[in-house]
Amino acid sequence: MNRLTANPVIRISASSTKMAGRYASSDLINLMTKTLLPNTHAIEYAQRMNKVLDYIDQHLDTPLDLPTLAEVAHFSAFHFHRVFLAWVGETLSDYLWRRRLEIAAVHLAANAQASILEIALTVGFGSSEAFARAFKRRFGCTPSAWRTGTPQRWAEELAHTRLHHTQRNLDQRHGNPDQADAVGLLEDTGLNNLEFKMDMQVKKLPAVRVAYMRYTGPYGAGVHRFWIDTFLPWCRANGLEGAGCYGIGLDDPGVTAPAKCRYDACVEVPADFVAKSPAGIADLPGGLYAVGDFVGTVPDIHLAWTELLRNWLPSSGMQADARPCFEYYPPKAKYTQSTGVLECQIGLPVRSL
Incomplete structure:
Protein backbone atom coordinates (compact mmCIF):
# COMPACT_ATOMS: atom_id res chain seq x y z
CA MET A 1 0.00 0.00 0.00
CA ASN A 2 2.91 2.23 -0.42
CA ARG A 3 3.15 3.25 -4.03
CA LEU A 4 0.23 5.45 -4.94
CA THR A 5 0.00 7.55 -1.81
CA ALA A 6 1.62 10.76 -2.90
CA ASN A 7 -0.64 13.61 -3.87
CA PRO A 8 -3.94 14.49 -2.23
CA VAL A 9 -6.37 15.83 -4.77
CA ILE A 10 -3.88 16.15 -7.52
CA ARG A 11 -6.00 13.72 -9.46
CA ILE A 12 -8.86 16.16 -9.77
CA SER A 13 -8.36 17.50 -13.23
CA ALA A 14 -5.73 14.91 -13.72
CA SER A 15 -8.68 12.69 -14.33
CA SER A 16 -10.16 15.07 -16.88
CA THR A 17 -10.22 13.12 -20.13
CA LYS A 18 -8.66 9.86 -19.24
CA MET A 19 -7.30 6.51 -19.58
CA ALA A 20 -3.33 5.84 -19.36
CA GLY A 21 0.28 4.55 -17.57
CA ARG A 22 3.88 6.00 -16.69
CA TYR A 23 7.35 5.36 -18.09
CA ALA A 24 9.82 8.08 -18.80
CA SER A 25 7.36 9.10 -21.49
CA SER A 26 5.54 6.71 -23.79
CA ASP A 27 7.19 8.37 -26.81
CA LEU A 28 10.63 8.19 -25.22
CA ILE A 29 10.16 4.55 -24.28
CA ASN A 30 9.13 3.72 -27.84
CA LEU A 31 12.20 5.51 -29.17
CA MET A 32 14.51 3.78 -26.69
CA THR A 33 12.97 0.41 -27.48
CA LYS A 34 13.40 0.79 -31.21
CA THR A 35 16.81 2.42 -31.35
CA LEU A 36 18.95 2.17 -28.24
CA LEU A 37 18.14 -0.87 -26.15
CA PRO A 38 16.45 -4.24 -26.48
CA ASN A 39 12.85 -4.03 -25.32
CA THR A 40 13.40 -5.82 -22.01
CA HIS A 41 16.31 -3.55 -21.12
CA ALA A 42 14.35 -0.37 -21.86
CA ILE A 43 11.46 -1.63 -19.75
CA GLU A 44 13.81 -2.46 -16.87
CA TYR A 45 15.22 1.10 -16.93
CA ALA A 46 11.72 2.58 -17.04
CA GLN A 47 10.51 0.48 -14.13
CA ARG A 48 13.51 1.45 -12.00
CA MET A 49 13.04 5.14 -12.72
CA ASN A 50 9.30 4.90 -12.01
CA LYS A 51 10.15 3.37 -8.65
CA VAL A 52 12.35 6.38 -7.85
CA LEU A 53 9.66 8.91 -8.82
CA ASP A 54 7.12 7.09 -6.67
CA TYR A 55 9.58 7.01 -3.76
CA ILE A 56 10.09 10.77 -4.08
CA ASP A 57 6.35 11.48 -3.94
CA GLN A 58 6.00 9.30 -0.85
CA HIS A 59 8.92 10.91 1.02
CA LEU A 60 8.68 14.63 0.24
CA ASP A 61 8.71 15.42 3.95
CA THR A 62 12.18 13.88 4.35
CA PRO A 63 15.63 14.78 3.04
CA LEU A 64 16.04 13.19 -0.38
CA ASP A 65 19.62 12.81 -1.50
CA LEU A 66 21.21 11.30 -4.57
CA PRO A 67 22.77 8.21 -2.88
CA THR A 68 19.43 7.22 -1.34
CA LEU A 69 17.55 7.54 -4.62
CA ALA A 70 20.28 5.75 -6.56
CA GLU A 71 19.95 2.88 -4.11
CA VAL A 72 16.17 2.79 -4.65
CA ALA A 73 16.80 2.43 -8.38
CA HIS A 74 19.72 -0.01 -7.92
CA PHE A 75 21.90 2.26 -10.03
CA SER A 76 25.40 3.54 -9.37
CA ALA A 77 25.32 6.76 -7.35
CA PHE A 78 28.22 8.02 -9.47
CA HIS A 79 26.14 7.90 -12.66
CA PHE A 80 22.66 8.36 -11.25
CA HIS A 81 22.44 12.13 -11.71
CA ARG A 82 23.07 11.78 -15.45
CA VAL A 83 20.72 8.81 -15.76
CA PHE A 84 17.97 10.74 -13.97
CA LEU A 85 18.43 13.79 -16.20
CA ALA A 86 18.37 11.67 -19.35
CA TRP A 87 15.16 9.88 -18.42
CA VAL A 88 13.16 12.58 -16.65
CA GLY A 89 14.40 15.59 -18.59
CA GLU A 90 15.20 17.57 -15.41
CA THR A 91 18.04 17.54 -12.93
CA LEU A 92 17.26 15.77 -9.69
CA SER A 93 17.30 19.03 -7.72
CA ASP A 94 14.97 20.76 -10.22
CA TYR A 95 12.58 17.83 -10.14
CA LEU A 96 12.48 17.74 -6.34
CA TRP A 97 11.88 21.49 -6.17
CA ARG A 98 9.04 21.28 -8.69
CA ARG A 99 7.35 18.30 -7.06
CA ARG A 100 7.46 19.81 -3.56
CA LEU A 101 5.81 23.01 -4.77
CA GLU A 102 3.24 21.32 -6.99
CA ILE A 103 2.14 19.01 -4.20
CA ALA A 104 1.98 22.02 -1.87
CA ALA A 105 -0.23 23.90 -4.34
CA VAL A 106 -2.71 21.04 -4.36
CA HIS A 107 -2.68 20.78 -0.55
CA LEU A 108 -3.34 24.52 -0.28
CA ALA A 109 -6.34 24.24 -2.58
CA ALA A 110 -7.81 21.07 -1.09
CA ASN A 111 -7.04 21.24 2.63
CA ALA A 112 -8.35 24.54 3.94
CA GLN A 113 -7.84 23.47 7.57
CA ALA A 114 -4.11 22.85 7.24
CA SER A 115 -1.86 25.79 8.10
CA ILE A 116 0.70 27.02 5.61
CA LEU A 117 3.46 25.88 7.96
CA GLU A 118 1.97 22.37 8.14
CA ILE A 119 1.91 22.16 4.36
CA ALA A 120 5.44 23.54 4.10
CA LEU A 121 6.72 20.84 6.46
CA THR A 122 4.72 18.16 4.65
CA VAL A 123 6.57 18.84 1.40
CA GLY A 124 10.00 19.20 2.95
CA PHE A 125 10.53 22.91 3.65
CA GLY A 126 12.07 23.84 6.99
CA SER A 127 10.12 27.06 7.50
CA SER A 128 7.07 28.88 6.19
CA GLU A 129 9.30 31.77 5.09
CA ALA A 130 11.49 29.62 2.83
CA PHE A 131 8.38 27.92 1.50
CA ALA A 132 6.64 31.23 0.74
CA ARG A 133 9.66 32.53 -1.20
CA ALA A 134 9.96 29.36 -3.27
CA PHE A 135 6.21 29.20 -3.87
CA LYS A 136 6.07 32.77 -5.15
CA ARG A 137 8.96 32.10 -7.54
CA ARG A 138 7.11 29.09 -8.94
CA PHE A 139 3.51 30.36 -9.06
CA GLY A 140 3.86 34.14 -8.95
CA CYS A 141 1.84 34.60 -5.77
CA THR A 142 2.03 33.83 -2.07
CA PRO A 143 0.64 30.57 -0.65
CA SER A 144 -2.15 32.55 1.04
CA ALA A 145 -3.14 34.24 -2.22
CA TRP A 146 -3.13 30.88 -4.00
CA ARG A 147 -5.45 29.40 -1.38
CA THR A 148 -7.76 32.44 -1.44
CA GLY A 149 -8.00 32.28 -5.22
CA THR A 150 -8.89 28.57 -5.35
CA PRO A 151 -12.71 28.96 -5.55
CA GLN A 152 -12.39 31.47 -8.38
CA ARG A 153 -9.97 29.20 -10.30
CA TRP A 154 -12.41 26.31 -10.00
CA ALA A 155 -15.35 28.51 -11.01
CA GLU A 156 -13.43 29.74 -14.06
CA GLU A 157 -12.50 26.17 -14.92
CA LEU A 158 -16.15 25.11 -14.75
CA ALA A 159 -17.23 28.07 -16.86
CA HIS A 160 -14.56 27.27 -19.45
CA THR A 161 -15.60 23.60 -19.52
CA ARG A 162 -19.27 24.44 -19.98
CA LEU A 163 -18.43 26.98 -22.70
CA HIS A 164 -16.45 24.30 -24.49
CA HIS A 165 -19.40 21.90 -24.21
CA THR A 166 -21.79 24.48 -25.63
CA GLN A 167 -19.50 25.20 -28.57
CA ARG A 168 -18.98 21.50 -29.18
CA ASN A 169 -22.73 20.86 -29.30
CA LEU A 170 -23.16 23.72 -31.79
CA ASP A 171 -20.37 22.31 -33.94
CA GLN A 172 -22.01 18.89 -33.92
CA ARG A 173 -25.45 20.31 -34.66
CA HIS A 174 -24.13 22.24 -37.67
CA GLY A 175 -21.93 19.44 -38.90
CA ASN A 176 -18.54 21.05 -38.37
CA PRO A 177 -16.14 18.07 -38.40
CA ASP A 178 -13.08 20.23 -37.85
CA GLN A 179 -14.37 21.60 -34.55
CA ALA A 180 -16.67 18.90 -33.21
CA ASP A 181 -15.07 16.34 -30.91
CA ALA A 182 -15.13 12.71 -31.95
CA VAL A 183 -16.99 11.92 -28.73
CA GLY A 184 -19.83 14.38 -28.27
CA LEU A 185 -21.80 15.61 -25.31
CA LEU A 186 -25.44 15.05 -26.14
CA GLU A 187 -27.99 17.53 -24.84
CA ASP A 188 -30.16 14.85 -23.25
CA THR A 189 -27.40 13.51 -21.00
CA GLY A 190 -28.10 16.30 -18.51
CA LEU A 191 -24.42 16.79 -17.83
CA ASN A 192 -24.73 20.54 -17.49
CA ASN A 193 -26.48 19.75 -14.20
CA LEU A 194 -23.94 17.14 -13.22
CA GLU A 195 -23.41 18.66 -9.79
CA PHE A 196 -27.01 17.80 -8.86
CA LYS A 197 -26.72 14.21 -10.03
CA MET A 198 -23.62 13.13 -8.11
CA ASP A 199 -24.85 11.30 -5.02
CA MET A 200 -21.66 11.13 -2.97
Whole structure:
Protein backbone atom coordinates (compact mmCIF):
# COMPACT_ATOMS: atom_id res chain seq x y z
CA MET A 1 0.00 0.00 0.00
CA ASN A 2 2.91 2.23 -0.42
CA ARG A 3 3.15 3.25 -4.03
CA LEU A 4 0.23 5.45 -4.94
CA THR A 5 0.00 7.55 -1.81
CA ALA A 6 1.62 10.76 -2.90
CA ASN A 7 -0.64 13.61 -3.87
CA PRO A 8 -3.94 14.49 -2.23
CA VAL A 9 -6.37 15.83 -4.77
CA ILE A 10 -3.88 16.15 -7.52
CA ARG A 11 -6.00 13.72 -9.46
CA ILE A 12 -8.86 16.16 -9.77
CA SER A 13 -8.36 17.50 -13.23
CA ALA A 14 -5.73 14.91 -13.72
CA SER A 15 -8.68 12.69 -14.33
CA SER A 16 -10.16 15.07 -16.88
CA THR A 17 -10.22 13.12 -20.13
CA LYS A 18 -8.66 9.86 -19.24
CA MET A 19 -7.30 6.51 -19.58
CA ALA A 20 -3.33 5.84 -19.36
CA GLY A 21 0.28 4.55 -17.57
CA ARG A 22 3.88 6.00 -16.69
CA TYR A 23 7.35 5.36 -18.09
CA ALA A 24 9.82 8.08 -18.80
CA SER A 25 7.36 9.10 -21.49
CA SER A 26 5.54 6.71 -23.79
CA ASP A 27 7.19 8.37 -26.81
CA LEU A 28 10.63 8.19 -25.22
CA ILE A 29 10.16 4.55 -24.28
CA ASN A 30 9.13 3.72 -27.84
CA LEU A 31 12.20 5.51 -29.17
CA MET A 32 14.51 3.78 -26.69
CA THR A 33 12.97 0.41 -27.48
CA LYS A 34 13.40 0.79 -31.21
CA THR A 35 16.81 2.42 -31.35
CA LEU A 36 18.95 2.17 -28.24
CA LEU A 37 18.14 -0.87 -26.15
CA PRO A 38 16.45 -4.24 -26.48
CA ASN A 39 12.85 -4.03 -25.32
CA THR A 40 13.40 -5.82 -22.01
CA HIS A 41 16.31 -3.55 -21.12
CA ALA A 42 14.35 -0.37 -21.86
CA ILE A 43 11.46 -1.63 -19.75
CA GLU A 44 13.81 -2.46 -16.87
CA TYR A 45 15.22 1.10 -16.93
CA ALA A 46 11.72 2.58 -17.04
CA GLN A 47 10.51 0.48 -14.13
CA ARG A 48 13.51 1.45 -12.00
CA MET A 49 13.04 5.14 -12.72
CA ASN A 50 9.30 4.90 -12.01
CA LYS A 51 10.15 3.37 -8.65
CA VAL A 52 12.35 6.38 -7.85
CA LEU A 53 9.66 8.91 -8.82
CA ASP A 54 7.12 7.09 -6.67
CA TYR A 55 9.58 7.01 -3.76
CA ILE A 56 10.09 10.77 -4.08
CA ASP A 57 6.35 11.48 -3.94
CA GLN A 58 6.00 9.30 -0.85
CA HIS A 59 8.92 10.91 1.02
CA LEU A 60 8.68 14.63 0.24
CA ASP A 61 8.71 15.42 3.95
CA THR A 62 12.18 13.88 4.35
CA PRO A 63 15.63 14.78 3.04
CA LEU A 64 16.04 13.19 -0.38
CA ASP A 65 19.62 12.81 -1.50
CA LEU A 66 21.21 11.30 -4.57
CA PRO A 67 22.77 8.21 -2.88
CA THR A 68 19.43 7.22 -1.34
CA LEU A 69 17.55 7.54 -4.62
CA ALA A 70 20.28 5.75 -6.56
CA GLU A 71 19.95 2.88 -4.11
CA VAL A 72 16.17 2.79 -4.65
CA ALA A 73 16.80 2.43 -8.38
CA HIS A 74 19.72 -0.01 -7.92
CA PHE A 75 21.90 2.26 -10.03
CA SER A 76 25.40 3.54 -9.37
CA ALA A 77 25.32 6.76 -7.35
CA PHE A 78 28.22 8.02 -9.47
CA HIS A 79 26.14 7.90 -12.66
CA PHE A 80 22.66 8.36 -11.25
CA HIS A 81 22.44 12.13 -11.71
CA ARG A 82 23.07 11.78 -15.45
CA VAL A 83 20.72 8.81 -15.76
CA PHE A 84 17.97 10.74 -13.97
CA LEU A 85 18.43 13.79 -16.20
CA ALA A 86 18.37 11.67 -19.35
CA TRP A 87 15.16 9.88 -18.42
CA VAL A 88 13.16 12.58 -16.65
CA GLY A 89 14.40 15.59 -18.59
CA GLU A 90 15.20 17.57 -15.41
CA THR A 91 18.04 17.54 -12.93
CA LEU A 92 17.26 15.77 -9.69
CA SER A 93 17.30 19.03 -7.72
CA ASP A 94 14.97 20.76 -10.22
CA TYR A 95 12.58 17.83 -10.14
CA LEU A 96 12.48 17.74 -6.34
CA TRP A 97 11.88 21.49 -6.17
CA ARG A 98 9.04 21.28 -8.69
CA ARG A 99 7.35 18.30 -7.06
CA ARG A 100 7.46 19.81 -3.56
CA LEU A 101 5.81 23.01 -4.77
CA GLU A 102 3.24 21.32 -6.99
CA ILE A 103 2.14 19.01 -4.20
CA ALA A 104 1.98 22.02 -1.87
CA ALA A 105 -0.23 23.90 -4.34
CA VAL A 106 -2.71 21.04 -4.36
CA HIS A 107 -2.68 20.78 -0.55
CA LEU A 108 -3.34 24.52 -0.28
CA ALA A 109 -6.34 24.24 -2.58
CA ALA A 110 -7.81 21.07 -1.09
CA ASN A 111 -7.04 21.24 2.63
CA ALA A 112 -8.35 24.54 3.94
CA GLN A 113 -7.84 23.47 7.57
CA ALA A 114 -4.11 22.85 7.24
CA SER A 115 -1.86 25.79 8.10
CA ILE A 116 0.70 27.02 5.61
CA LEU A 117 3.46 25.88 7.96
CA GLU A 118 1.97 22.37 8.14
CA ILE A 119 1.91 22.16 4.36
CA ALA A 120 5.44 23.54 4.10
CA LEU A 121 6.72 20.84 6.46
CA THR A 122 4.72 18.16 4.65
CA VAL A 123 6.57 18.84 1.40
CA GLY A 124 10.00 19.20 2.95
CA PHE A 125 10.53 22.91 3.65
CA GLY A 126 12.07 23.84 6.99
CA SER A 127 10.12 27.06 7.50
CA SER A 128 7.07 28.88 6.19
CA GLU A 129 9.30 31.77 5.09
CA ALA A 130 11.49 29.62 2.83
CA PHE A 131 8.38 27.92 1.50
CA ALA A 132 6.64 31.23 0.74
CA ARG A 133 9.66 32.53 -1.20
CA ALA A 134 9.96 29.36 -3.27
CA PHE A 135 6.21 29.20 -3.87
CA LYS A 136 6.07 32.77 -5.15
CA ARG A 137 8.96 32.10 -7.54
CA ARG A 138 7.11 29.09 -8.94
CA PHE A 139 3.51 30.36 -9.06
CA GLY A 140 3.86 34.14 -8.95
CA CYS A 141 1.84 34.60 -5.77
CA THR A 142 2.03 33.83 -2.07
CA PRO A 143 0.64 30.57 -0.65
CA SER A 144 -2.15 32.55 1.04
CA ALA A 145 -3.14 34.24 -2.22
CA TRP A 146 -3.13 30.88 -4.00
CA ARG A 147 -5.45 29.40 -1.38
CA THR A 148 -7.76 32.44 -1.44
CA GLY A 149 -8.00 32.28 -5.22
CA THR A 150 -8.89 28.57 -5.35
CA PRO A 151 -12.71 28.96 -5.55
CA GLN A 152 -12.39 31.47 -8.38
CA ARG A 153 -9.97 29.20 -10.30
CA TRP A 154 -12.41 26.31 -10.00
CA ALA A 155 -15.35 28.51 -11.01
CA GLU A 156 -13.43 29.74 -14.06
CA GLU A 157 -12.50 26.17 -14.92
CA LEU A 158 -16.15 25.11 -14.75
CA ALA A 159 -17.23 28.07 -16.86
CA HIS A 160 -14.56 27.27 -19.45
CA THR A 161 -15.60 23.60 -19.52
CA ARG A 162 -19.27 24.44 -19.98
CA LEU A 163 -18.43 26.98 -22.70
CA HIS A 164 -16.45 24.30 -24.49
CA HIS A 165 -19.40 21.90 -24.21
CA THR A 166 -21.79 24.48 -25.63
CA GLN A 167 -19.50 25.20 -28.57
CA ARG A 168 -18.98 21.50 -29.18
CA ASN A 169 -22.73 20.86 -29.30
CA LEU A 170 -23.16 23.72 -31.79
CA ASP A 171 -20.37 22.31 -33.94
CA GLN A 172 -22.01 18.89 -33.92
CA ARG A 173 -25.45 20.31 -34.66
CA HIS A 174 -24.13 22.24 -37.67
CA GLY A 175 -21.93 19.44 -38.90
CA ASN A 176 -18.54 21.05 -38.37
CA PRO A 177 -16.14 18.07 -38.40
CA ASP A 178 -13.08 20.23 -37.85
CA GLN A 179 -14.37 21.60 -34.55
CA ALA A 180 -16.67 18.90 -33.21
CA ASP A 181 -15.07 16.34 -30.91
CA ALA A 182 -15.13 12.71 -31.95
CA VAL A 183 -16.99 11.92 -28.73
CA GLY A 184 -19.83 14.38 -28.27
CA LEU A 185 -21.80 15.61 -25.31
CA LEU A 186 -25.44 15.05 -26.14
CA GLU A 187 -27.99 17.53 -24.84
CA ASP A 188 -30.16 14.85 -23.25
CA THR A 189 -27.40 13.51 -21.00
CA GLY A 190 -28.10 16.30 -18.51
CA LEU A 191 -24.42 16.79 -17.83
CA ASN A 192 -24.73 20.54 -17.49
CA ASN A 193 -26.48 19.75 -14.20
CA LEU A 194 -23.94 17.14 -13.22
CA GLU A 195 -23.41 18.66 -9.79
CA PHE A 196 -27.01 17.80 -8.86
CA LYS A 197 -26.72 14.21 -10.03
CA MET A 198 -23.62 13.13 -8.11
CA ASP A 199 -24.85 11.30 -5.02
CA MET A 200 -21.66 11.13 -2.97
CA GLN A 201 -21.37 8.64 -0.10
CA VAL A 202 -18.49 8.26 2.33
CA LYS A 203 -17.41 4.62 2.46
CA LYS A 204 -14.59 2.61 3.97
CA LEU A 205 -12.92 0.73 1.13
CA PRO A 206 -10.40 -2.11 1.37
CA ALA A 207 -6.96 -1.97 -0.18
CA VAL A 208 -6.85 -3.34 -3.73
CA ARG A 209 -3.98 -5.09 -5.49
CA VAL A 210 -3.59 -4.03 -9.11
CA ALA A 211 -1.37 -4.49 -12.10
CA TYR A 212 -0.62 -1.12 -13.67
CA MET A 213 1.09 0.65 -16.52
CA ARG A 214 1.91 4.32 -16.62
CA TYR A 215 1.56 7.03 -19.24
CA THR A 216 3.28 10.41 -19.20
CA GLY A 217 2.02 13.34 -21.23
CA PRO A 218 -1.04 15.55 -21.73
CA TYR A 219 -4.28 14.05 -20.46
CA GLY A 220 -7.06 13.52 -22.95
CA ALA A 221 -6.78 11.65 -26.22
CA GLY A 222 -3.35 10.30 -25.30
CA VAL A 223 -4.72 8.62 -22.19
CA HIS A 224 -7.62 7.12 -24.12
CA ARG A 225 -5.27 5.76 -26.80
CA PHE A 226 -3.04 4.30 -24.10
CA TRP A 227 -5.92 2.22 -22.78
CA ILE A 228 -7.08 1.12 -26.22
CA ASP A 229 -3.68 0.46 -27.82
CA THR A 230 -1.54 -0.62 -24.87
CA PHE A 231 -3.16 -1.47 -21.57
CA LEU A 232 -6.36 -3.31 -22.57
CA PRO A 233 -4.51 -5.55 -25.07
CA TRP A 234 -2.05 -6.40 -22.27
CA CYS A 235 -4.99 -7.25 -19.98
CA ARG A 236 -6.49 -9.56 -22.60
CA ALA A 237 -3.15 -11.26 -23.22
CA ASN A 238 -2.78 -11.92 -19.49
CA GLY A 239 -6.24 -13.30 -18.81
CA LEU A 240 -7.55 -10.16 -17.08
CA GLU A 241 -10.29 -9.17 -19.50
CA GLY A 242 -13.48 -8.39 -17.59
CA ALA A 243 -11.74 -7.47 -14.33
CA GLY A 244 -12.43 -4.14 -12.64
CA CYS A 245 -10.16 -1.30 -13.74
CA TYR A 246 -8.94 1.91 -12.11
CA GLY A 247 -7.73 5.15 -13.65
CA ILE A 248 -5.46 7.25 -11.45
CA GLY A 249 -4.15 10.66 -12.46
CA LEU A 250 -0.99 11.43 -10.54
CA ASP A 251 -0.76 15.13 -11.40
CA ASP A 252 -3.04 18.14 -11.73
CA PRO A 253 -2.57 19.72 -15.19
CA GLY A 254 -3.63 23.01 -13.63
CA VAL A 255 -0.39 22.86 -11.65
CA THR A 256 1.92 20.50 -13.54
CA ALA A 257 2.96 21.11 -17.15
CA PRO A 258 0.85 18.83 -19.40
CA ALA A 259 3.92 17.12 -20.84
CA LYS A 260 4.95 16.03 -17.33
CA CYS A 261 1.55 14.77 -16.16
CA ARG A 262 1.38 11.08 -15.24
CA TYR A 263 -1.49 8.63 -15.22
CA ASP A 264 -1.77 4.99 -14.13
CA ALA A 265 -4.06 2.50 -15.86
CA CYS A 266 -4.77 -0.30 -13.38
CA VAL A 267 -6.60 -3.63 -13.32
CA GLU A 268 -7.59 -5.67 -10.27
CA VAL A 269 -5.51 -8.83 -9.81
CA PRO A 270 -5.33 -11.68 -7.26
CA ALA A 271 -2.82 -11.39 -4.40
CA ASP A 272 -0.51 -13.98 -6.00
CA PHE A 273 -0.63 -12.51 -9.51
CA VAL A 274 2.77 -12.00 -11.14
CA ALA A 275 2.75 -9.16 -13.65
CA LYS A 276 4.61 -9.61 -16.91
CA SER A 277 6.57 -6.68 -18.31
CA PRO A 278 5.94 -3.93 -18.98
CA ALA A 279 3.34 -3.83 -16.18
CA GLY A 280 4.06 -3.59 -12.47
CA ILE A 281 2.20 -4.51 -9.28
CA ALA A 282 0.90 -2.00 -6.75
CA ASP A 283 -1.54 -1.73 -3.85
CA LEU A 284 -4.16 1.00 -3.93
CA PRO A 285 -4.62 2.11 -0.32
CA GLY A 286 -7.87 1.48 1.50
CA GLY A 287 -9.64 3.81 3.93
CA LEU A 288 -12.40 6.41 3.81
CA TYR A 289 -13.43 7.65 0.37
CA ALA A 290 -16.22 9.83 -0.93
CA VAL A 291 -17.61 7.72 -3.76
CA GLY A 292 -20.13 8.69 -6.41
CA ASP A 293 -21.53 7.16 -9.60
CA PHE A 294 -20.67 9.02 -12.79
CA VAL A 295 -22.49 8.70 -16.12
CA GLY A 296 -21.18 10.84 -18.97
CA THR A 297 -18.47 11.23 -21.55
CA VAL A 298 -14.78 10.93 -20.80
CA PRO A 299 -14.10 14.70 -20.99
CA ASP A 300 -16.88 15.37 -18.50
CA ILE A 301 -15.19 13.43 -15.72
CA HIS A 302 -13.14 16.57 -15.25
CA LEU A 303 -16.35 18.52 -14.61
CA ALA A 304 -17.45 15.95 -12.04
CA TRP A 305 -14.17 16.26 -10.12
CA THR A 306 -14.35 20.04 -10.12
CA GLU A 307 -17.94 20.03 -8.87
CA LEU A 308 -17.01 17.52 -6.18
CA LEU A 309 -14.17 19.66 -4.87
CA ARG A 310 -15.87 23.03 -5.26
CA ASN A 311 -19.33 22.19 -3.94
CA TRP A 312 -19.53 18.85 -2.16
CA LEU A 313 -16.27 18.81 -0.20
CA PRO A 314 -16.58 22.21 1.57
CA SER A 315 -20.04 21.34 2.89
CA SER A 316 -19.33 17.71 3.77
CA GLY A 317 -17.43 18.09 7.03
CA MET A 318 -14.56 16.23 5.40
CA GLN A 319 -11.22 17.20 3.88
CA ALA A 320 -9.13 15.56 1.19
CA ASP A 321 -6.61 13.02 2.42
CA ALA A 322 -3.14 12.27 1.04
CA ARG A 323 -4.09 9.17 -0.92
CA PRO A 324 -4.81 8.91 -4.62
CA CYS A 325 -8.15 9.77 -6.13
CA PHE A 326 -9.47 7.18 -8.54
CA GLU A 327 -11.96 6.42 -11.25
CA TYR A 328 -13.23 2.85 -11.01
CA TYR A 329 -14.65 1.00 -14.00
CA PRO A 330 -16.58 -2.04 -12.67
CA PRO A 331 -16.55 -5.26 -14.71
CA LYS A 332 -20.09 -4.64 -15.97
CA ALA A 333 -19.81 -0.88 -16.47
CA LYS A 334 -21.59 0.24 -19.64
CA TYR A 335 -20.02 2.17 -22.50
CA THR A 336 -22.01 3.41 -25.50
CA GLN A 337 -19.64 3.81 -28.41
CA SER A 338 -22.01 5.91 -30.53
CA THR A 339 -22.32 8.64 -27.88
CA GLY A 340 -19.15 8.11 -25.85
CA VAL A 341 -21.22 7.88 -22.64
CA LEU A 342 -19.73 5.60 -19.99
CA GLU A 343 -20.32 4.55 -16.40
CA CYS A 344 -17.75 4.65 -13.63
CA GLN A 345 -17.32 5.57 -9.98
CA ILE A 346 -15.14 8.43 -8.80
CA GLY A 347 -13.48 8.21 -5.42
CA LEU A 348 -11.95 11.01 -3.36
CA PRO A 349 -9.88 10.04 -0.27
CA VAL A 350 -11.20 11.93 2.76
CA ARG A 351 -10.82 12.35 6.49
CA SER A 352 -12.70 14.42 9.06
CA LEU A 353 -11.99 18.13 9.35
